[in-house]
Amino acid sequence: MRLDDILRIVIKLLLPFILLFALYVQFHGDFGPGGGFQAGVIAAGMVILYALVFGVRAAKRVVPQSMTAAMVPLGVLIYASAGLPALFMGRNYLDYGVLARDPAFGHEIGIFMIEAGVLVTVSGTMTVIFYAFADRGR
Amino acid sequence: MTQLVIMVLLTLLAAVTVGVIYTRNLVGVVVLAGVYSFLMASVLIALDAVDVAMTEASVGAGVSTVVLIATVYLTKSTEYPRPRKALLPLAVAVGTGAAIVWGTYGLRPFGAPDAAIHTHVVPRYLADSVKDTLVPNVVTSVLADYRGYDTLGETTVIFTAGIGVMLLLRGRRRGRPGAGGAGGGA
Numbered sequence: 001m002r003l004d005d006i007l008r009i010v011i012k013l014l015l016p017f018i019l020l021f022a023l024y025v026q027f028h029g030d031f032g033p034g035g036g037f038q039a040g041v042i043a044a045g046m047v048i049l050y051a052l053v054f055g056v057r058a059a060k061r062v063v064p065q066s067m068t069a070a071m072v073p074l075g076v077l078i079y080a081s082a083g084l085p086a087l088f089m090g091r092n093y094l095d096y097g098v099l100a101r102d103p104a105f106g107h108e109i110g111i112f113m114i115e116a117g118v119l120v121t122v123s124g125t126m127t128v129i130f131y132a133f134a135d136r137g138r
Numbered sequence: 139m140t141q142l143v144i145m146v147l148l149t150l151l152a153a154v155t156v157g158v159i160y161t162r163n164l165v166g167v168v169v170l171a172g173v174y175s176f177l178m179a180s181v182l183i184a185l186d187a188v189d190v191a192m193t194e195a196s197v198g199a200g201v202s203t204v205v206l207i208a209t210v211y212l213t214k215s216t217e218y219p220r221p222r223k224a225l226l227p228l229a230v231a232v233g234t235g236a237a238i239v240w241g242t243y244g245l246r247p248f249g250a251p252d253a254a255i256h257t258h259v260v261p262r263y264l265a266d267s268v269k270d271t272l273v274p275n276v277v278t279s280v281l282a283d284y285r286g287y288d289t290l291g292e293t294t295v296i297f298t299a300g301i302g303v304m305l306l307l308r309g310r311r312r313g314r315p316g317a318g319g320a321g322g323g324a
Contacts, residue, residue: 031274033189035278038189041197041201045200072300076297094286094287096283108273111273111279111282114282115278115282118293122296124300129299129300132304133208134208136307
């Protein structure tokens with residue numbers, strides 16, 4: 001019998017709520033505290049907690065290393081491309097007003113896009129750094 | 139009341155710092171650094187900076203504690219004995235601290251509404267955030283919209299950090315099984 005059953009079961013119950021909290025911080029960032037950076041770190045923290053309790057190999061089955069490595073540049077690309085439409089319309093780079101007919105709504109869409117980019121890069125980077133350290137130990 | 143809470147927390151911070159200085163076991167130092175981050179996050183909540191407190195708690199106490207423990211696991215877990223002469227570093231630290239404290243006397247009191255930082259662009263951001271962006275949280279609209287270039291730069295910094303760690307740690311590992319030496323894989 002394993003001695004860490006309580007730890008494993010409690011962590012397994014906690015994980016969905018940590019992910020839910022990360023999504024709340026991400027999508028409620030327009031109204032309350034939080035945003036892409038905080039949500040990304042919390043989501044990466046969930047993966048790290050899973051890896052600490054169930055092993056890095058199990059974590060890599062859920063969140064493959066190649067995926068996290070691709071997420072690091074992908075987020076920056078999402079962020080940078082959010083500013084391109086304005087450039088093509090003859091406005092300043094990162095002027096999100098052109099993304100919708102109502103400029104204010106366009107700004108809201110732009111903020112949503114770049115927060116998504118920050119989330120992808122931050123969660124990817126944190127997980128990549130953890131995987132890099134964990135691989136060196138073996 | 140807030141002032142009392144902050145004073146208690148700052149006193150605890152000082153105590154933890156002394157603990158970090160006198161602890162030789164590096165795992166203990168890492169755990170104390172995590173305690174330091176949690177205390178700092180509490181101070182930031184008392185100062186109504188919840189965004190920063192969230193970051194401090196998750197990055198400072200969470201992720202970096204795990205990464206530092208992994209580092210200690212890869213290296214030795216006891217610090218080398220401390221050097222004999224600690225007078226010069228002590229003088230430098232005390233001098234720098236005194237200069238910083240002296241510098242704060244030239245500033246307006248904390249949170250003063252007529253301080254320079256609150257009179258430049260802040261009134262426009264506070265008044266126009268909802269009209270310009272439909273986002274009531276001004277922190278988000280400043281970070282993501284009014285100061286979008288800065289945040290793009292910050293995201294690029296995180297990207298660079300991730301790529302750097304990946305190249306450094308992975309490259310070495312691939313070179314290791316070949317020979318006993320470091321091998322210089324990059």
